[in-house]
Amino acid sequence: MSMTNASPSEAAQAAKSASHVLATLPASARNDALTAIHTELTAARDDILTANARDLDLARQAAADGRLSQSLVSRLDLGKKGKWEDMLKGILDVRDLDDPVGRVTLRTRLDDGLDLERVTCPIGVLLIIFEARPEVIANIASLAVKSGNAAILKGGKESTESFIAISRAISAALDKTQVPNAAIQLVTTRDVIPQLLDLDQHIDLVIPRGSNELVRYIKSNTKIPVLGHADGLCSIFLEQSADPQMAVDVIVDSKTSYPAACNSLETLLVQEAALTTIFPRVAEALVAKGVELRCDPGSKAALQDSNIQAADAADEDFNTEFLSLTLAVKVVSDLEEALLHINTHGSHHTDVILTSSSELAERFMSAVDSAGAYWNASTRFADGMRYGFGTEVGISTNKIHARGPVGLEGLMVYKYKIRGAGHVTAVYGEGEGQRRFKHEKLPL
Structure with missing residues (x-):
């Protein structure tokens, strides 16, 4: 995981390139990366919680001054109610799930020697914009790596110390694996959200994690598809x-x-x-x-x-x-x-x-x-871990694609593959002498 102060466009291009590598790695390589992330985060626990305590001190002062809501302060506390332990457990839970990449969900024989398959594949590059919630970094990194997606993360200033400490541990872990470090990036440059939201040629999906104001702003200011919910009413x-x-x-x-x-x-x-x-x-x-x-x-x-x-x-x-x-x-x-x-x-x-x-x-x-x-x-x-998803990237109230707690399945799309032997469409039709398609359903 790289912490980058590169321009948004450069970060997105690097993530896109890394996503192409990550999508081709075997499940064993992606699982090894998750094991390494868990190990590094465990070793860095004291440093991360110390950094989180510094964030909390500033956040409590901001809340006392009326500049930050108490709900954000609560979400920021990484040591509260077993949140640290749940974060680490979520990494291993995701690692131990079935590989979501390359699952055949449909197989049809169009004609002799001409077979069609529908196969699951990663979305590509995810942009996650979040407030507080430092555990989001580990959650997203785990789900992204397991699902073969690259991820760009942009956190709020209230959790800066926490997510920098977590990012260092994840970056050190990825350096020991086949997963490119640029596949998971933390953008540290300030005031770049508008530029990131404009990069629809490189970023495939935006996932906001934060207040309804944040989510509404993102939905109103990008052409990139947005997965999330504005309110939890x-x-x-x-x-x-x-x-x-x-x-x-x-x-x-x-x-x-x-x-x-x-x-x-x-x-x-x-x-x-x-x-x-x-x-x-x-x-x-x-x-x-x-x-x-x-x-x-x-x-x-x-x-x-x-x-x-x-x-x-x-x-x-x-x-x-x-x-x-x-x-x-x-x-x-x-x-x-x-x-x-x-x-x-x-x-x-x-x-x-x-x-x-x-x-x-x-x-x-x-x-x-x-x-x-x-x-x-x-x-x-209503929680990805409680649903058995390992963890989640967020909860979606969308009517298309994923809905509810979004785990690995919600980070996958699919592609159609055809294997032929020089087949061409010109010979098929309903006229005399033309071939008919078989459309024979084959076992998965």
Whole structure:
């Protein structure tokens, strides 16, 4: 992994050249590179966490001055909640996955001696622009190497010390392998994002990791395809037949286990029939965890006989990704109203129904227009590692290509290969004396 202050165009050209080499390396060479990255990062742990602590000190000061959000500070902390261990484990998990390159997904005999194959191949050059989240460097490097893609990374200034330390370790690792160092590049030059976004002749896909402002800016300022999501506005519909303790457990986990994550709960929709039976227990458990409830009139009225304090919800609260211990609560009459709210106000990320009715659950999961649709499970399961992808480059709410947590499969496209023996199209057709195609499906 090279840290470069070269011009964006030079960096992109170097990455493109490296991608052509990387795409032809055998799986063993790519796996060896991941082993080397894991080894070097393990050895550099103290240096990296010390660098991360310097970033955190500056970030906390910026947050205290109102120049940085608390959610970004939380995402920056590499030593928090096992994040370091998860980062390292993700590298080995990716290494041990099946090779995604060169898988034959279709085979057809067009005619005798003329066979067609569809084969998976890397996208090419990825541009990853991220804020905070220093572990993104290791995640992206692992997935890129395994999938045969080159990657250019541009991080935010709030994590500079961290990603430079991580980059040095990854660069030292790649120097010992067959993977070209230029295949994974960290751009250190400041204020080059507009130039990078203009390089559609060299860069094949942009993956933003950060605030909705960052993602919206990128989507509005490039011709390169963008994979990502602007908001993580996740909702849970609490249906009247849900088991009360299960509802408490799932909702509390969804909201409080990591509030700054894009897969944390932001809106709770309570069926009117559950207002006096289940909702008070849920509200009590949330408040005990420090959650501020912003309730519509119906849900606030349901709490008036308790000691639970709730604020009045404003209309904008139901369109807000709080990324903190704040939760918007709204009463709905039934499943259809819940779906209408989610499909209108949600961000198509991950949404949940809590119910004992399999019929309602299946209707919800079919009708909700989201990348993740869950029944009786926490929104926090929307994660590449938890899906068994090893790790992820991000979560996509796109309607084409990859959707949801994007792992190796989402970094692959395909090409068609034909093997012939001098065949030409002129002899094929429906006229007299012309050949007909066989279009015979062959086993993979």
